[in-house]
Each structure stands twice: as C-alpha cells, then as structure tokens.
Amino acid sequence: xxxxxxxxxxxxxxxxxxxxxxxxxxxxxxxxxxxxxxxxxxxxxxxxxxxxxxxxxxxxxxxxxxxxxxxxxxxxxxxxxxxxxxxxxxxxxxxxxxxxxxxxxxxxxxxxxxxxxxxxxxxxxxxxxxxxxxxxxxxxxxxxxxxxxxxxxxxxxxxxxxxxxxxxxxxxxxxxxxxxxxxxxxxxxxxxxxxxxxxxxxxxxxxxxxxxxxxxxxxxxxxxxxxxxxxxxxxxxxxxxxxxxxxxxxxxxxxxxxxxxxxxxxxxxxxxxxxxxxxxxxxxxxxxxxxxxxxxxxxxxxxxxxxxxxxxxxxxxxxxxxxxxxxxxx
Amino acid sequence: xxxxxxxxxxxxxxxxxxxxxxxxxxxxxxxxxxxxxxxxxxxxxxxxxxxxxxxxxxxxxxxxxxxxxxxxxxxxxxxxxxxxxxxxxxxxxxxxxxxxxxxxxxxxxxxxxxxxxxxxxxxxxxxxxxxxxxxxxxxxxxxxxxxxxxxxxxxxxxxxxxxxxxxxxxxxxxxxxxxxxxxxxxxxxxxxxxxxxxxxxxxxxxxxxxxxxxxxxxxxxxxxxxxxxxxxxxxxxxxxxxxxxxxxxxxxxxxxxxxxxxxxxxxxxxxxxxxxxxxxxxxxxxxxxxxxxxxxxxxxxxxxxx
Numbered sequence: 121x122x123x124x125x126x127x128x129x130x131x132x133x134x135x136x137x138x139x140x141x142x143x144x145x146x147x148x149x150x151x152x153x154x155x156x157x158x159x160x161x162x163x164x165x166x167x168x169x170x171x172x173x174x175x176x177x178x179x180x181x182x183x184x185x186x187x188x189x190x191x192x193x194x195x196x197x198x199x200x201x202x203x204x205x206x207x208x209x210x211x212x213x214x215x216x217x218x219x220x221x222x223x224x225x226x227x228x229x230x231x232x233x234x235x236x237x238x239x240x241x242x243x244x245x246x247x248x249x250x251x252x253x254x255x256x257x258x259x260x261x262x263x264x265x266x267x268x269x270x271x272x273x274x275x276x277x278x279x280x281x282x283x284x285x286x287x288x289x290x291x292x293x294x295x296x297x298x299x300x301x302x303x304x305x306x307x308x309x310x311x312x313x314x315x316x317x318x319x320x321x322x323x324x325x326x327x328x329x330x331x332x333x334x335x336x337x338x339x340x341x342x343x344x345x346x347x348x349x350x351x352x353x354x355x356x357x358x359x360x361x362x363x364x365x366x367x368x369x370x371x372x373x374x375x376x377x378x379x380x381x382x383x384x385x386x387x388x389x390x391x392x393x394x395x396x397x398x399x400x401x402x403x404x405x406x407x408x409x410x411x412x413x414x415x416x417x418x419x420x421x422x423x424x425x426x427x428x429x430x431x432x433x434x435x436x437x438x439x440x441x442x443x444x445x446x447x448x449x450x
Numbered sequence: 451x452x453x454x455x456x457x458x459x460x461x462x463x464x465x466x467x468x469x470x471x472x473x474x475x476x477x478x479x480x481x482x483x484x485x486x487x488x489x490x491x492x493x494x495x496x497x498x499x500x501x502x503x504x505x506x507x508x509x510x511x512x513x514x515x516x517x518x519x520x521x522x523x524x525x526x527x528x529x530x531x532x533x534x535x536x537x538x539x540x541x542x543x544x545x546x547x548x549x550x551x552x553x554x555x556x557x558x559x560x561x562x563x564x565x566x567x568x569x570x571x572x573x574x575x576x577x578x579x580x581x582x583x584x585x586x587x588x589x590x591x592x593x594x595x596x597x598x599x600x601x602x603x604x605x606x607x608x609x610x611x612x613x614x615x616x617x618x619x620x621x622x623x624x625x626x627x628x629x630x631x632x633x634x635x636x637x638x639x640x641x642x643x644x645x646x647x648x649x650x651x652x653x654x655x656x657x658x659x660x661x662x663x664x665x666x667x668x669x670x671x672x673x674x675x676x677x678x679x680x681x682x683x684x685x686x687x688x689x690x691x692x693x694x695x696x697x698x699x700x701x702x703x704x705x706x707x708x709x710x711x712x713x714x715x716x717x718x719x720x721x722x723x724x725x726x727x728x729x730x731x732x733x734x735x736x737x738x739x740x741x742x743x744x745x746x747x748x749x750x751x752x753x754x755x756x
Contacts, residue, residue: 124553221540229557230530
C-alpha cells in the first residue's frame with residue numbers, strides 16, 4: 121500500500137517541495153544580504169560622528185531598513201509555511217477521493233479502509249515532517265540573522281527549533297479530518313486556515329506563557345515615565361508581564377492590573393514637590409517592580425511542551441478521521 | 451437446491467435516503483456460480499443494492515451477506531471476495547494504465563498480474579498511457595480488467611455496458627465470460643440491455659420502484675410466463691389458473707402476460723412463449739402504471755421457496 125499511497129500523493133508533494141525549495145533559496149539570499157548589511161552598518165554606526173562618512177553611513181542604514189522590511193515578509197511566510205504545506209497535503213487526502221469517486225475503487229480492494237487511510241496519512245505526514253524538518257536549520261540561522269539570540273520571543277519562537285514540525289503535523293491532520301467530514305477539498309482548505317490560526321493563536325497567547333513556570337525579577341518601584349527600566353532581566357528574555365505591585369507579591373493584588381501600580385507611582389511623581397517627596401510617597405505605598413519572564417534557558421522546554429500539545433491535537437484529529445472514514449456512507 | 455452458502459443473500463434489505471427509500475424490503479438469494487442480471491428502470495435501486503453488497507453503502511434496514519459475511523463491516527475476508535465495478539468506473543486519472551494495475555497488484559493478494567496485462571493487451575490498451583487520456587470505453591475496460599484480475603468470488607458490476615459502443619460492449623462481455631468460464635465466479639450485473647443479457651445470464655432479478663419483482667432462475671422465469679393473445683371483440687376473461695402480470699389492449703387485440711403453473715389450454719387465447727425482454731418490460735410497465743406491489747413481492751417469495 122505504501123507504493124500506491126506515494127503514487128497518489130507524489131504530485132502534491134513534489135509541487136510543495138519545489139515551492140519550499142524556492143522559498144529556501146529566497147531566505148538564503150535575503151538572509152545573507154541582511155547579515156552583510158547588519159555587520160557593515162553595525163561596524164560603521166558610530167561613523168555618524170565623522171563628517172566625512174556621514175552620507176555613506178546614512179545609505180547603509182537605509183539599505184539595512186529596506187532589508188528589514190523584507191524580513192517581515194519572510195517572517196510571515198515562514199510562519200505560514202507549515203500551515204499551507206500541511207493543509208495542501210492534508211485537505212485532498214480523503215476529500216479528493218470522495219470528490220472523484222475513487223474511494224469506491226480504493227475501498228473495494230482487499231484492504232481495510234482504516235489501513236488504506238493510515239498508510240496514506242503516514243506517507244503524507246512523513247513528507248510534511250521531512251520538508252519542514254529540512255527547513256528548520258535554515259530558518260534557525262535566519263532568525264539568528266534578524267534577531268540575534270532572541271528566539272524565545274513569540275514572533276521568532278514559531279520558526280525556531282523543531283516546533284514547526286508539530287505545527288505541520290497538526291495542519292496536515294486538520295486538513296485531512298476536514299476533508300473527511302466536509303468531503304470537499306476546497307472547503308476543507310478554506311475552513312482549515314482560520315481553524316489552524318485560531319488553534320495557534322490560543323496556544324501562543326494563552327497557553328505558552330505558562331507552559332513552563334516563569335522566572336521573576338524584582339527591583340525598586342519605578343514609573344514607566346521615569347525613563348528606562350534598569351531591571352536585572354537577562355538579555356533576550358521573553359517578558360510576560362511587568363509592573364509595580366505591592367511588596368510581598370509578584371503579581372498585581374486581586375482586582376488590580378499591572379497598570380494600577382504604575383498609576384500610583386505616577387500620582388506620587390505628579391503630586392510631589394521634589395524627587396525626595398516622590399520617593400517617600402512611593403515607599404509609603406509599599407510597591408516594588410516585578411518582571412515576569414521566560415528566560416532563554418526555557419526555550420527547549422517550551423518547544424518540547426508546545427510540540428507535544430500540537431502532536432496530541434494531531435492524534436485526536438487522526439482518531440476523528442479514522443472514525444469518519446470508517447463510518448462514511450453514501 | 452444445495453445448502454451451500456449463497457454468494458449473495460439479502461433479507462428485508464432497505465436503504466433510505468432522507469425520507470425516500472432507495473431500496474426497500476429486498477430479499478434475494480443468489481446461489482454461488484450463477485451469472486445474474488439485475489434489471490429495472492433508472493432509480494429502481496439497482497446501484498443501491500450493488501453498493502450495499504460491495505460494502506460501500508450501509509443498509510438502513512435488513513441485512514446483506516456475501517458468502518455469509520456482512521460486507522459493510524469491511525473486513526479483508528469479505529473485501530477480497532468482491533469485485534466491484536462502480537457505475538462511474540472511478541479510476542485514478544493521473545495514473546498510467548500500468549500504475550493502475552500496480553495499484554491493484556499491491557492491494558490484492560489474489561491479483562493475477564499476467565491476466566491483467568493479458569486483458570489489456572487483448573483489448574489493445576497501451577499500458578504507458580495515462581488513464582485520464584483513455585476513451586470512455588477504454589476506461590471501462592481497464593476498470594473491468596481491475597475487477598477480474600482481483601479474482602473475486604463475486605463480481606458486482608453496475609452497468610458495465612452503459613455508454614459503450616457495440617464493439618466495446620462485445621469486447622467487454624467476451625472478457626467477462628472468458629474470465630468466469632470456470633463456473634467458480636458468481637456475477638451480478640445490472641444493465642439496461644436486456645437482449646444482451648438473455649444469452650449470458652442464468653438468473654434474473656427484476657427491481658422496480660425500490661422493490662424486488664422477480665428473483666429467480668432465468669429458465670424458470672421463461673418457462674413460467676406466457677403471452678396470451680386474444681381478440682378484443684369478445685370480452686375475454688383470463689383462463690383460470692393463471693396470474694395476470696400485464697395487460698395490453700389495442701383496438702383489435704388484447705395481450706396478456708401471465709404467470710402459469712401448468713400449460714394453458716384455452717381455445718379463445720393464442721399462447722406464445724415470451725422473450726426475456728417481453729417479460730421484463732411487462733413487469734416494469736405494469737409496475738409504473740400502478741399494479742399492486744404485493745403481486746410482485748409474493749411471486750419473488752414463491753420463487754425462493756421452490
């Protein structure tokens with residue numbers, strides 16, 4: 121069954137491969153230009169003080185920001201890639217057969233529907249993982265170029281490490297299950313995109329911050345208006361929350377927000393005649409400045425747990441697909 | 451009749467699509483080794499019956515068994531017994547013919563590779579050509595070759611001859627008959643071409659408006675029906691001991707198709723042996739003009755009890 125399953129999907133897989141290879145070349149080229157531009161700009165950024173090179177320096181800066189705009193587009197494409205790849209391969213897997221009636225051919229051979237489905241899914245899933253897995257080192261290098269070391273930040277986390285492999289598996293199974301339920305490739309794809317985006321959004325914004333217990337940094341109370349927070353947070357950490365909260369607490373008191381503490385400090389600053397008075401006012405309110413953050417050291421743990429979530433989701437969708445195909449009736 | 455397990459047996463089988471029954475209360479027993487014709491007008495439930503026998507459609511009522519096993523459970527044991535040719539002859543259009551055969555080879559343990567290639571070379575179908583580029587007739591032949599090479603015990607063929615030109619028709623029937631000549635294979639094929647079937651089949655199932663009218667040996671069906679021709683001038687009653695299936699009146703003549711248990715001997719009627727086509731048409735015509743369905747139903751039960 122493996123050979124027929126490959127023959128059935130090879131066209132989509134090869135087309136996807138060509139598109140992804142083109143994307144990889146594009147990333148490699150723009151990434152290299154960007155790396156060069158950053159180095160050049162960084163080395164000469166102090167040149168602004170030297171009158172003779174000022175114009176030259178300005179041009180370098182412009183070149184760098186143009187490439188940065190490209191970077192945003194590339195980032196969007198890199199984030200969208202697992203979704204598109206997974207849905208393109210997953211949506212037609214069952215739906216195309218039903219649309220063309222070939223399920224009636226496949227399901228009357230000497231092989232159970234479940235086995236037929238599992239082998240087809242296996243071949244497709246393997247292709248998805250291989251393609252996304254092969255892209256991972258390139259994207260890892262590229263995130264280093266655009267934002268050195270900050271890969272735990274939400275915008276870069278999604279395309280760093282190995283988590284994208286779980287995304288593509290989830291998207292693939294989402295396409296397959298929707299295809300099996302809706303029985304239309306186009307609709308499965310169209311419905312799959314918002315559902316995938318919703319799942320990713322929920323996990324990223326609501327689950328991910330607390331997948332690993334966060335770290336806390338504490339310093340004396342400040343106001344955002346006081347300019348620059350000199351907090352002891354390690355570089356490149358992912359800051360979840362920050363603000364002035366009551367002493368003894370590491371999060372706002374019940375009924376208060378992270379903004380409430382700032383407001384109190386602000387009021388002290390405005391009301392006080394001098395900085396000494398202001399500090400006394402702040403001290404009386406018994407506040408300190410707390411930062412909740414995920415340090416870069418939590419990167420792999422977060423990647424592992426989030427991957428497990430999406431792989432678990434993919435397995436649930438797999439179960440639904442098997443039931444839907446087994447129970448399929450005309 | 452032997453006690454051997456039937457190739458296909460349905461009891462009270464029904465399929466409902468929404469509020470409408472596609473097939474209703476269908477009880478048929480097809481003994482192994484027969485070549486059975488399934489006839490009836492469009493929408494009579496022929497495809498529904500075949501699809502339920504192939505395990506693609508689940509019954510809404512009753513049960514269906516292929517060699518004693520329920521096909522809708524989709525076990526390998528029952529799937530390997532079935533060769534199903536769908537009405538639309540679905541094939542993977544992007545495959546080359548040889549890839550299509552390879553698909554069959556990989557998925558079926560009893561696949562006869564030599565025969566599959568033999569069929570196609572006999573029919574002159576190039577194996578390197580894409581399936582989607584073949585003519586409709588050639589696609590039907592490839593689909594049929596796939597069914598035959600699987601070497602199933604029960605062939606379920608839904609309109610295998612439809613939309614084929616006479617030459618392709620003959621080629622396909624030749625292929626089918628050559629393949630089942632050993633008498634080990636049971637065939638159930640639906641068709642509109644009643645005349646073609648008479649020479650091929652030895653069993654007939656007539657379906658109309660979702661019900662079984664007749665399911666019996668072809669010889670018995672032919673022997674137990676007579677056409678009675680009489681003048682319409684005298685108000686004639688049908689002879690005693692016959693069941694009138696259909697009555698056709700013209701200005702000069704009354705024509706009755708009757709079911710008989712013994713030879714009819716009536717001076718006022720001319721007795722003619724009907725062709726299969728005449729019998730089938732008589733049943734279907736009467737069914738469509740509103741004959742009570744229980745006549746058909748009771749006869750089909752009689753046929754099974756014999």
